Structure formats: structure tokens, C-alpha cells
Amino acid sequence: MITRLTLVNFKAFRRLELCLGPLTLLTGLNSSGKSSVLQAFALLRQSFAFDRITTPAEGLLLNGEFVEMGTARDVLHDDFGPADDLLETDAPVVGFVVEAGEPSQYIAFYDLQQPDEDVMVAQRPGLSRWLELPFQYLHADRITPAVTYPRSRQIAIDRGFLGVRGEHTVNFLRHNAEREIADGPLRHPDAISPQLLDQTVAWMQELCPGVNLQADAIEGTDFVRLSYGFGGTAGINATRRRRPTNVGFGLTYALPIVVACLTATPESLILLENPEAHLHPKGQSRMAALLSAAAATGAQLIVETHSDHVLNGVRIAVKQGVLQPEDAVVHYFQGNGAGTQVVTPRIDKDGMLQEWPEGFFDEWENSLDQLLD
Template sequence: MITRLTLVNFKAFRRLELPLGPLTLLTGLNSSGKSSVLQALALLRQSFGPDRSTAHADGSFLLNGDLIEMGTARDVLHDDFGPADDLLTSDAPAVGFVVEADESSQFIARYDLEQPDEDVMEADLHVFVPRWLHLPFQYLHADRITPAVTYPRSRQIAIDRGFLGARGEHTVNYLRHNAEQEVPEGPLRHSGATSPQLLDQTVAWMQELCPGVNLQADAIEGTDFVRLSYGFGGTAGINATRRRRPTNVGFGLTYALPIVVACLTATPESLILLENPEAHLHPKGQSRMAALLSAAAATGAQLIVETHSDHVLNGVRIAVKQAVLQPEDTVVHYFQGNGAGTEVVTPRIDKDGMLQQWPEGFFDEWENSLDQLLD
């Protein structure tokens, strides 16, 4: 498990040292640097992980790939870059990361002043590839799959690699192939599901977001596509046998599906990066999504989650109070701009789910609005 991440001259940060836990929430204003934390880890996985083509595994930072597309070296170097003397012996511009897990590892790439628009950055040293880069991994962008008639069927990605796709585009095929895989007994297994199998467990958790919903994933014969359909259990006068296309159901369920599957298939050593898991969900659904995230972390997986939702925060606080997670298992970072950059404040959650610090601007808009209404 990664316990600390340091960014040097990377995007919004000249230097940032960030402790991480089994469940880490990244909160704060837009464009304050939260996504840069996820992108840093995704960049390392993309550049040095097991899925990079051996033909291009030359020890360089691969800025554009199937996880992230960051542009060019010019785009990732911090505008006011400084010397990275603890990483390099020279003052040459460089981007660097220090990842502390079972052991500390450094990743450094020089910025080539003559080729700032290249989308690879040559590593300064031979990079030792740590164990965490080869463990089960998922990264789901905020821009996830939208309701569609069909989704891709790729054995190499969804089945051989077990990857849902950065947008979750391979989730339906993964679910189709692994429908009978059992969710291990523990916090993730939903007690209301009809069986411990992945499809039934997925349905049970999806019903936390939309009561009565069920889903079906099928291959379309003679094509390279799969189909997702929803049913609604005969509620609200809808025929239970009638299947509905995602395009006729709305965004929330399809947007949430990759998150649910990623959590349910997490192993005790998984690293899961999530952007805005609450997107398109109503408040109760956001709270239940937090319960799912907490359950995944309680199984031993590590989740790093960017969120703008106070319902997700409160859901995690409830999980701590209910002892699903221990206080030390949760880390909350609040990114706030100070006019000259970004400051990170880290409120602590105690065993009762209470926050020991509540910085100004940290999920306080409800109270601000209420004050104006009562004024």
C-alpha cells in the first residue's frame, strides 16, 4: 500500500508531499490540483506498469496512453519549477515523483529544453519498478461511459488484463464474462443479493442507487460488441419482463456501474483511482456509494478518490463511526488556493466520525446558503 506520494515540479505543484491511506478523499475547489495526484500515479502505471508495450518500455515517461493523455512535456512541467536537488544532482528542469510503499522508489524525468513538445520524457536513471506497479489496478475518469446501445468487447483488455477501461467502457464485457465470479464473504458482499455471484452482487448494490433495478449483459452474436439492458422489477407499473436500453434510463446508473464493479472486484492489494464517483447520483445514492467505497477499503484495497460531494464525505464518516473503517484508515485532503498556489489541509476523522478540523471553504456552502436565507 502506498503511504506517501511526493510530486516535484509536476503540473500545479512545485513540491507536494501527501500522505495516503486505505481510503483517501481528495476534496477542494476546481483546478486546485486534486486530479494531478491521480494523474501522477496513473502516469507511473502507464509508463512502467505491466501493460506497457515491451517494444516501448524504454524507461521514459509516457505522457499519452490508455490511462491518461497529458499532452507534452511542456504541459506537465510546473511553470515555476525549482531545483530537485534531492532527486537530481543537477539543476536541470525535471519532473519527479517519490512513492513510499513497502519501500521508497523515485521516478525522475528530465525536461528537454530543445524538445518541449514531445510526449515522452526520458528518465534520468534506470527506474527500479516497485511491486505496487504490478498489483491489480483500476483508474476511472470523471468522464465515464454514457448510456449507449452497445459497448466494446475486447478479450485482451476486459478479460486478460481485467481492466475496465479509463472511462469504464469495458465494464459491460467484464461483467458479462465474470458474472458468476463470487464476491468473497466480507464487507463488500451485499446481504440483500440473491447470491454471492458478481452479477447478483452488482444488482444489489445498484439497487441501493435505484430500488428495483436489475441489469443484464449479453454478447451480440457476430459482432465485437456487447449489450447492456435494465429492468425495473415491475415497479411503477413497468412490466418486469421488458428490458430497457441504457439510453432510455438516464445517466446515473450507467455512470455508476463501473465504480460498483471496480469496488466489488477489488482484491486486498488493489489500487483503485476514482474521479467523482458521485456524478449523476442523487444524495442518497452518493451516500450509499461512500458505503461501497468504504467496504472496498475495508477488504484491504487502496482507494484514492477525488470528490466534490459532502454526501460522500459524510458516508465515509458514518463508515468510521460504524467501525467499518478505523479512523487511521481514512485520509481527507482539502486543496485550497491561497493566491500563490495550492495549500493542502488534512482534517482528521475521529472514531465517532467527527472531523477534528473544519477549514474555511471545506464543504461549508450549505451553512453559508442557510445563513443568507435566514438573514
């Protein structure tokens, strides 16, 4: 498991040291640097993992399968400074240190003569095992309801990757429908079987009671089709199937998150942006229960969220013993336009926060005070 990330001269951060746990929540105002943490992991993965499918050019690949960062001038912190603890050099550098057992150090050099290049010459360690672990990264901009979805064997089946927008989720689910979910926190007790499709249906019913799914290949094409039924259960065809385009955004938007969590292995690294998007409050809370269950199986999740319901759902998971207090890490990013400070409220065994920084999910109380004034 990755226990710490250090960023030097990267985007919003002159220097950031962040402790990580099995389930880490990144919270805070917009443009305070939360997404940069996820992007750092994705950037290293697309640059240095052996299974990358991007250009073979050596160095830090700013634009690739997982993230599109722009050019070197876009990633170098505006007020960059020396990185003497990483490398003795007068040249501006962008640095990353990932601690997963032994620390792995990555240094990318900024070429003052070519600031608009999208590959930065880089030093990296010889072996970084965390780069080869099972990996999912789902952007906030995920798939929307559509008539068809892509059918790629190489991505969805051979690599088991859902796509950064979750665009390969339907094909993955179609191919792996009978794959069994191991007994444990992730296996939903109300599902009619331990198979992936039935487990996915059971967790989706937490978001929309009575819904069921069907994923089918469209013969003679490179596409698959997703349909929803209501009032039945997995394996029982409802009298009328509905296209995703005739169903609200929430179900399709949540589907990749559910499948990513259900198929997490004890060594998986899962990066998620706004898993609560388009979900009602109860659905957001139940999504937090799923995230907690995935972390309890041994996967590591780093989640950017703006939802107090997700936060409270994780706190409930700690109180119920699904997660230990030290397994749930919460970081609050406070940006003031000139920099970012990170506060880390601790969750105790009863699910209570040991501190509540100003601005940290307190808008409900602020609004209530105005209504009662």
C-alpha cells in the same frame, strides 16, 4: 499499500507531500490540483508497468492508455525549482517518489531544446512492486447510456481492466457474472447470491430500488448489450427490458464504480474521479459505503470528490467500525491562483472531523445564513 506520494515540479505543484491511507479522499475547489495526484499514479503506471500496451519507447510516456498529458511543457511546473533531494543537477526535472514500504523514486528530465516532446527521458528504480498490483482508473468522463459497448477479450477478460471510461465494464460483467464475491464487507446481505452479477444488482438497487441488469453478447459482432429491468431482482426477467439510452445517466455512470469496487482484491489500487456524478444525495452516500467496504477488504482507493454526501458517508463508515479512523484520510486542496495548500482534517472514531477549514464543504451553511438573514 502506498503510504506517501511526493511530487516535485509536476503540474500545479512545486512540491507536494501527501500521506495516503486505504481510503483517501481528495477534495477542494476546481483546478486546485486534485486530479494531478491521480494522474501522477496513472502516468507512472502507463510508463513503467510491465503490462503496458503503449509504445515501448523508454521514458515517461505523457500520452498513453491511462492519461493524455500533452507535452513536457504541460507537465513541468511553471515556477520549477531545484530538486536537490532527488538528484544533483542544474537541469529542470519532474520528480515522483512513491512510498510503499521502500520508496521508489522516478525522475524525468525536461529538455529545454525539445519542450514539445511527449516522452521525457527518465530514471527509475529497478523494481517497483506497486506498479504490478491490480489496477483500475476511472475518469470523471465515464461511459454514457448507449445501445452497445465494446467486446474486447484482451482488455476486459485477460487483463481485467474496465477501461478509463469504464467502457469495458459490460463485457467484464458478462464474462464474470458467476464469479463469487468473498464473504466480508463487500458482500451485500440482500443479494440473492454471492455471484458478481447478483452483488452488482444489489448495490445498484441502493442507487435505484428495484433495478436489475442483464449483459449479453451480440452474436457475430464485437459488441455486448446492457439492459435494465425494474421491479424484479437478478435472475428474474422483468416483463420489459430497457436500453440504457431509455434510462437516466446515473445508473450507467455508476456501474463501472460498483464493479471496480466489488472486484477489488486486497492489493488493488483503484483511482476514482467523482464517483458521485449523476447520483442523488442518498445514492452518493451509499456509494461512499461501497468505497469504504472495498477499502475494508484491503484494497487502496484514492478518490477525487466534490460531494459532502460522500464525505459524510465515509465518516459514517468510520463511526460504524467499517473503517478505522486512521484508514480514512481526507485532504482539502486550497488553491489561490498562485499555488496550492493542502489541509488534512482528521476523522475521529465517532466520525467527527477534528477541524473544519474555511471553504471545506461549508456552502450549505453559507447558503442557510443568507436565507435566514
